[in-house]
Amino acid sequence: MTDKLPPSRFRRQLKEQLPILESQGLITAQQTQTLFDRYKLSDLGSEATHLLLTTIYTIGSILIGIGVISFVAAHWDNIERSTKVILLFAAMFAAHGAGFYLWQIRGSHPKLGHTLILLGTLIFGANIGLIAQIFHISGNPANAFMAWSLGAVVIAYALRSVPNSVLAVIAAIIALFASMERFPHHPVGWFPLAAIILFVPFIYYTKSRWTLFVTLVLLTLAVPFAIAREDGGEFGSAVGSALAGVLLFAWGTISHPKEPLKFIAPQAWAFGIIAASFALYLCSFFDFCKELLPHWKPSPFASFSAFSVTSAVLLLTAIVLWLFSLPKAGKIVMFLLQIATALALVLVAALPWFIQPYTMAFSANLLLILMIILLFCAAFAYEDRRVFWAAVLMAALLILSRTLEYETELLIKAVIFTACGVAIIVAGVMFERFLKSRRAV
Amino acid sequence: MTKTKTTILFLIAVVVQLAIVALVPAKQIYARMTGRLITLKIVPIDPYNILSGHYMMLGYDISRLPQNDKTYERLREIPVYVVLKKDPNQLWVMDSIHKQWPTDVSPDKIVIRGRASYGRIEYGIESYFVPEDKRRQIADNFRRNRDNSYAQVKADRFGNAALIRLLLGDNTYEY
Numbered sequence: 001m002t003d004k005l006p007p008s009r010f011r012r013q014l015k016e017q018l019p020i021l022e023s024q025g026l027i028t029a030q031q032t033q034t035l036f037d038r039y040k041l042s043d044l045g046s047e048a049t050h051l052l053l054t055t056i057y058t059i060g061s062i063l064i065g066i067g068v069i070s071f072v073a074a075h076w077d078n079i080e081r082s083t084k085v086i087l088l089f090a091a092m093f094a095a096h097g098a099g100f101y102l103w104q105i106r107g108s109h110p111k112l113g114h115t116l117i118l119l120g121t122l123i124f125g126a127n128i129g130l131i132a133q134i135f136h137i138s139g140n141p142a143n144a145f146m147a148w149s150l151g152a153v154v155i156a157y158a159l160r161s162v163p164n165s166v167l168a169v170i171a172a173i174i175a176l177f178a179s180m181e182r183f184p185h186h187p188v189g190w191f192p193l194a195a196i197i198l199f200v201p202f203i204y205y206t207k208s209r210w211t212l213f214v215t216l217v218l219l220t221l222a223v224p225f226a227i228a229r230e231d232g233g234e235f236g237s238a239v240g241s242a243l244a245g246v247l248l249f250a251w252g253t254i255s256h257p258k259e260p261l262k263f264i265a266p267q268a269w270a271f272g273i274i275a276a277s278f279a280l281y282l283c284s285f286f287d288f289c290k291e292l293l294p295h296w297k298p299s300p301f302a303s304f305s306a307f308s309v310t311s312a313v314l315l316l317t318a319i320v321l322w323l324f325s326l327p328k329a330g331k332i333v334m335f336l337l338q339i340a341t342a343l344a345l346v347l348v349a350a351l352p353w354f355i356q357p358y359t360m361a362f363s364a365n366l367l368l369i370l371m372i373i374l375l376f377c378a379a380f381a382y383e384d385r386r387v388f389w390a391a392v393l394m395a396a397l398l399i400l401s402r403t404l405e406y407e408t409e410l411l412i413k414a415v416i417f418t419a420c421g422v423a424i425i426v427a428g429v430m431f432e433r434f435l436k437s438r439r440a441v
Numbered sequence: 442m443t444k445t446k447t448t449i450l451f452l453i454a455v456v457v458q459l460a461i462v463a464l465v466p467a468k469q470i471y472a473r474m475t476g477r478l479i480t481l482k483i484v485p486i487d488p489y490n491i492l493s494g495h496y497m498m499l500g501y502d503i504s505r506l507p508q509n510d511k512t513y514e515r516l517r518e519i520p521v522y523v524v525l526k527k528d529p530n531q532l533w534v535m536d537s538i539h540k541q542w543p544t545d546v547s548p549d550k551i552v553i554r555g556r557a558s559y560g561r562i563e564y565g566i567e568s569y570f571v572p573e574d575k576r577r578q579i580a581d582n583f584r585r586n587r588d589n590s591y592a593q594v595k596a597d598r599f600g601n602a603a604l605i606r607l608l609l610g611d612n613t614y615e616y
Contacts, residue, residue: 135466136604138568151458158454
């Protein structure tokens with residue numbers, strides 16, 4: 001039995017039910033006590049208070065952060081430049097110092113202290129912008145957000161602080177978008193690598209699901225951005241998406257067999273599938289391929305990624321899958337999904353030299369259908385509702401997109417839309433019945 | 442982790458944050474301290490929309506690429522080095538533009554560093570932040586004195602430029 005406790009809602013209900021069961025004579029007082037201890041029901045009240053306090057502290061610190069920013073941004077002009085700078089640093093040090101004192105030195109208010117350190121990092125970010133303003137420096141906002149991200153991640157490592165790491169990743173995501181807007185030659189090509197170096201060790205270090213989630217969002221966006229930027233073509237976004245797909249899916253597969261890293265697998269698989277199918281979805285539009293494929297001049301970087309990364313990843317995950325255990329019947333499905341993401345990368349990144357836009361769009365559709373079928377298989381193998389509904393959603397999106405793209409007659413459209421609706425409902429009912437029968441066994 | 446180790450790590454992290462913030466204005470502070478004061482002609486980039494939030498966007502005469510030179514037009518974010526000389530009105534104007542740091546520059550001229558982007562050169566001195574209550578007044582002044590507006594800038598020996606004050610007509614603004 002693992003130490004992980006069930007959701008607090010269940011525990012609250014259990015806490016209410018236990019005295020009733022005891023009074024009805026269904027369980028003894030000793031059994032009540034055992035269950036009380038087993039589910040740590042006496043901690044319930046303080047846990048709720050902790051959560052409430054964390055929420056209040058976080059909202060409070062964000063508001064104070066915004067307040068400080070607005071106060072200085074009002075650009076009060078009666079104060080000397082040097083005094084302004086000293087005030088800004090003082091605010092940052094005060095928040096960090098008070099936070100560290102309450103959390104680590106006195107230890108009396110760890111949550112409040114931690115939140116104050118988050119506030120310190122928020123003020124640090126504001127200071128970057130405000131100092132630039134005091135000295136009339138104009139520049140790329142992306143640089144400011146990158147600097148913010150760097151400063152936040154250093155604090156995150158020093159104190160194992162998940163909120164600071166999440167802030168760092170969010171600042172990096174903003175930097176990514178800011179770099180796209182103004183400066184085409186911003187070194188956005190380094191973003192994926194920098195993100196892996198900065199944030200992935202933190203995920204391994206703290207096992208934080210939150211940091212993992214935002215980092216996966218960052219990587220899913222950064223790889224397409226990087227390749228589209230480096231190769232100067234919008235088709236590169238599809239290539240990058242496919243590359244992100246195969247890499248993230250493989251990360252999930254590699255993490256799965258090792259117990260402390262197991263938490264990475266479901267999220268990484270999900271993001272891998274999303275990225276790979278997004279690449280295929282883009283290429284499934286004939287116009288997308290027709291307009292952009294002729295302008296796509298793959299750089300050595302893209303072709304390198306297509307061939308070597310795919311083969312290395314396939315080899316590695318095949319070994320991992322067969323040497324270690326993947327749950328039950330899902331093993332083969334997961335391997336096929338891995339191959340499907342790899343095929344997506346080969347199709348999008350390596351084949352444009354040899355095939356026509358029409359063939360590309362057709363193959364992308366076929367591969368997408370294969371992916372959907374595999375997802376359905378995975379849903380049945382793992383008895384997972386979320387995977388099932390993701391597959392249903394993808395199937396519906398694919399059919400609707402193709403119908404709208406090829407402008408068929410209204411009558412045919414009506415038939416297809418109705419059939420889609422009916423199919424979704426029937427599939428849902430069937431899947432629920434399947435789950436029920438499985439769970440009854 | 443022991444308390445001492447945590448404290449040391451935390452102090453290092455705070456010093457890193459401090460260093461990052463201190464690096465932001467480092468070049469400008471150096472230019473302010475050691476640089477040579479030069480006066481440059483400015484115009485509003487967009488006369489109908491002088492204020493952009495907290496700041497005014499300044500268009501410098503030296504931001505415009507030479508009409509007859511097409512070398513820099515298509516460049517994106519490429520560092521360029523601009524040699525400035527003094528004209529008879531004591532204003533500094535563009536003398537020449539280079540992709541490498543020019544070596545044989547006579548002492549009466551100055552080199553400043555910029556980035557060629559979208560057919561313009563940016564020097565990082567294009568924004569002037571103004572106090573909230575004076576924004577409208579300064580913007581109106583700028584609009585009225587289009588042909589009589591100047592920025593005073595300090596340029597150091599490494600080509601860094603720091604914006605010091607604006608001279609709009611008869612008014613001087615320094616914040």
